[in-house]
Amino acid sequence: MMSEKNLDLRYFTGFLPLTLLCLFLLYAPLIVVMVYSFNDSNSITRWDTVSLRWYYDVFYGLEAPKFKAAAINSISIAIMAATSATIIATLAATAMLRAGRFKGKSFSFALINLPLMVPEIVTAVATLIFFSAIGFTTGYLTILIAHIVFCIPFAYLPIAARMEGIEGVYEQVAQDLYATRLQAFRLILMPLMAPGILSGFLLAFIISLDDFIITNFVKGAGIETLPTAIFGAVKQGIKPNIMAISTLLLVVSVGFVALSYFVGQMGEKANPTTKPKGD
Amino acid sequence: MSRDNNIAVDIQNVTKMYGDVTALKGVSLDIRDNEFFTLLGPSGCGKTTLLRVIAGFEEISNGAIILYGQNIANLMPNERPVNTVFQQYALFPHMNVTENVMFGLLRLGQDRANAKTRVGEVLELVQLSDFADRMPSQLSGGQQQRVALARALAPSPKVLLLDEPLSALDLKLRQAVRLELQQIQNQTGITFIFVTHDQEEALTMSDRIAVIESGQVQQVGSAREIYEAPKNKFVADFIGKTNLLDVSVTDLARGKGSCILPGGVQITCPAAEGAHAGSGHLSVRPERITITALGKGLVQGTVARHIYLGTDLHVEVNLVEGGHVTVRMQNSTQIQIPKVGQLVCLDFEPNFARLLVD
Numbered sequence: 001m002m003s004e005k006n007l008d009l010r011y012f013t014g015f016l017p018l019t020l021l022c023l024f025l026l027y028a029p030l031i032v033v034m035v036y037s038f039n040d041s042n043s044i045t046r047w048d049t050v051s052l053r054w055y056y057d058v059f060y061g062l063e064a065p066k067f068k069a070a071a072i073n074s075i076s077i078a079i080m081a082a083t084s085a086t087i088i089a090t091l092a093a094t095a096m097l098r099a100g101r102f103k104g105k106s107f108s109f110a111l112i113n114l115p116l117m118v119p120e121i122v123t124a125v126a127t128l129i130f131f132s133a134i135g136f137t138t139g140y141l142t143i144l145i146a147h148i149v150f151c152i153p154f155a156y157l158p159i160a161a162r163m164e165g166i167e168g169v170y171e172q173v174a175q176d177l178y179a180t181r182l183q184a185f186r187l188i189l190m191p192l193m194a195p196g197i198l199s200g201f202l203l204a205f206i207i208s209l210d211d212f213i214i215t216n217f218v219k220g221a222g223i224e225t226l227p228t229a230i231f232g233a234v235k236q237g238i239k240p241n242i243m244a245i246s247t248l249l250l251v252v253s254v255g256f257v258a259l260s261y262f263v264g265q266m267g268e269k270a271n272p273t274t275k276p277k278g279d
Numbered sequence: 280m281s282r283d284n285n286i287a288v289d290i291q292n293v294t295k296m297y298g299d300v301t302a303l304k305g306v307s308l309d310i311r312d313n314e315f316f317t318l319l320g321p322s323g324c325g326k327t328t329l330l331r332v333i334a335g336f337e338e339i340s341n342g343a344i345i346l347y348g349q350n351i352a353n354l355m356p357n358e359r360p361v362n363t364v365f366q367q368y369a370l371f372p373h374m375n376v377t378e379n380v381m382f383g384l385l386r387l388g389q390d391r392a393n394a395k396t397r398v399g400e401v402l403e404l405v406q407l408s409d410f411a412d413r414m415p416s417q418l419s420g421g422q423q424q425r426v427a428l429a430r431a432l433a434p435s436p437k438v439l440l441l442d443e444p445l446s447a448l449d450l451k452l453r454q455a456v457r458l459e460l461q462q463i464q465n466q467t468g469i470t471f472i473f474v475t476h477d478q479e480e481a482l483t484m485s486d487r488i489a490v491i492e493s494g495q496v497q498q499v500g501s502a503r504e505i506y507e508a509p510k511n512k513f514v515a516d517f518i519g520k521t522n523l524l525d526v527s528v529t530d531l532a533r534g535k536g537s538c539i540l541p542g543g544v545q546i547t548c549p550a551a552e553g554a555h556a557g558s559g560h561l562s563v564r565p566e567r568i569t570i571t572a573l574g575k576g577l578v579q580g581t582v583a584r585h586i587y588l589g590t591d592l593h594v595e596v597n598l599v600e601g602g603h604v605t606v607r608m609q610n611s612t613q614i615q616i617p618k619v620g621q622l623v624c625l626d627f628e629p630n631f632a633r634l635l636v637d
């Protein structure tokens with residue numbers, strides 16, 4: 001027993017300080033931003049008193065219309081991009097996991113997931129070149145198209161993971177009970193897939209909402225999303241209102257990621273692959 | 280093969296290949312209307328494959344499947360008037376018991392009110408009326424099994440396919456459900472095709488049994504026929520326990536054969552179709568053999584060991600000429616049990632022995 005205890009990673013010398021250091025590096029900047037967003041001062045470094053002044057500034061200050069327009073763009077694009085990506089990813093997962101074996105299956109898998117591995121800057125440059133090559137004027141539509149594309153793998157992963165966990169026998173039972181293939185898909189597979197699909201949608205939504213690099217390349221002049229608007233504002237010097245808006249964005253992101261996680265958990269609990277229990 | 284109207288499923292020369300693996304080799308079977316028909320065989324012999332072929336989940340490489348006169352080999356599973364009770368039950372986890380059982384009825388276009396009445400009837404049949412609103416995850420294994428049965432029975436299929444539906448249940452429950460299944464089959468008059476690898480289950484439940492080995496039908500018959508008159512070594516050995524004695528066959532005529540037992544005694548006994556002269560095998564069931572005084576039996580040997588089985592006692596005897604024989608005795612006080620090492624004679628009625636095809 002003693003030796004087992006000694007082998008436990010937690011008892012290695014320096015484990016605790018190292019862990020604390022990592023956590024500090026990860027979260028200190030975020031915490032500083034969050035705390036200082038409640039600062040009453042005009043300076044971003046000198047602490048004054050607690051106030052919601054800069055939050056008020058975000059919504060009603062000089063720059064408020066700019067941020068509002070950017071937020072509307074961001075959210076509308078995120079909703080449309082995530083919806084489209086989720087539909088495409090669901091169909092792709094169905095083809096990959098329910099169409100039996102077909103030629104080029106592993107190739108297709110790589111094709112769907114490769115964008116996760118490609119450096120984002122490369123995708124950004126390539127997308128921009130593509131749009132200008134086909135003579136597309138940059139703007140809202142190019143941002144939307146680019147977002148749909150890079151959101152697909154993020155939506156695909158939770159959806160495919162879920163579908164893999166659902167045994168094919170349910171659809172066979174449905175067909176045995178006179179359901180057509182389409183009915184088996186709609187009445188059995190889709191409801192069982194729902195948590196995966198929702199989870200994929202939320203993930204795609206947040207990825208779209210947070211994206212900066214690709215958006216910045218393909219957006220063109222005269223249109224901003226929230227991340228590019230923040231970046232633009234920061235270039236003219238960091239004002240405390242940036243901290244307030246960043247905190248808001250952080251809260252929304254964390255909320256969505258948590259929601260995506262809990263939806264996934266919920267699906268696990270109503271596990272459809274439960275084997276019959278013995279008595 | 281006869282083509283009368285009371286054939287429910289006529290399986291004609293069906294072959295099924297999975298790549299290079301031949302799962303079914305030219306299987307031909309006639310399953311009668313209103314029959315409890317069992318497919319029995321060891322693991323991997325192709326029982327599930329045959330059911331899936333009938334249900335329409337596997338395309339066949341060759342042959343025809345005639346269901347009440349109609350060739351269904353090219354129909355989709357949802358176009359075939361057969362239902363399956365899957366081995367894993369596979370109740371739809373997002374639907375309660377009623378919705379599960381109603382699924383097939385709604386797909387057939389019944390309206391909800393009628394479907395609901397039918398669900399009530401079927402749940403009563405499987406004694407689950409009180410569980411109509413439960414979710415599958417709130418049911419025990421035995422209850423899930425009954426819901427799966429009810430779900431498959433609800434659309435009144437012409438043929439019901441059951442793939443080892445009892446294998447996940449414990450012994451007591453299994454025995455109870457066996458009886459229930461038979462009763463339900465009697466009441467509904469639906470043709471049952473039942474898959475099992477449990478010979479006891481097959482013997483007690485079935486009107487007829489098909490014994491399958493390596494994708495081929497070895498023998499079809501009633502429990503009694505298969506047990507008393509096995510066609511070959513595989514069937515004799517797979518159904519119940521048997522002793523196979525090496526004999527040399529001298530004469531064969533009209534289902535009877537003469538053979539010389541180890542030790543030289545000659546007997547005449549029933550012979551399976553296809554048995555031939557020369558060296559062969561004689562099957563004698565352990566319960567047909569008695570231990571007699573020296574010099575009075577047909578073969579001779581020494582007692583090797585006793586196996587105590589509660590109601591029965593098995594005595595294993597090594598024959599003088601080689602090979603061994605198991606004798607089954609009832610475990611009662613009147614019977615004298617020979618001691619290990621003792622030289623004994625074994626006797627049996629030749630009419631209950633059988634010459635087999637190898």
Ligand SMILES: Nc1ncnc2c1ncn2[C@@H]1O[C@H](COP(=O)(O)OP(=O)(O)OP(=O)(O)O)[C@@H](O)[C@H]1O
Nearest residue numbers: 297300301302321322323324325326327328329476
């Ligand atoms: N999808 C498949 N691909 C390849 N081979 C298969 C497939 N399904 C079954 N087989 C093979 O076909 C043969 C028959 O399988 P089958 O499932 O019908 O056996 P079974 O009699 O039902 O056995 P068990 O009692 O273990 O369920 C086996 O050798 C099996 O390995």
Ligand SMILES: [Mg+2]
Nearest residue numbers: 326327328442
């Ligand atoms: Mg099987």
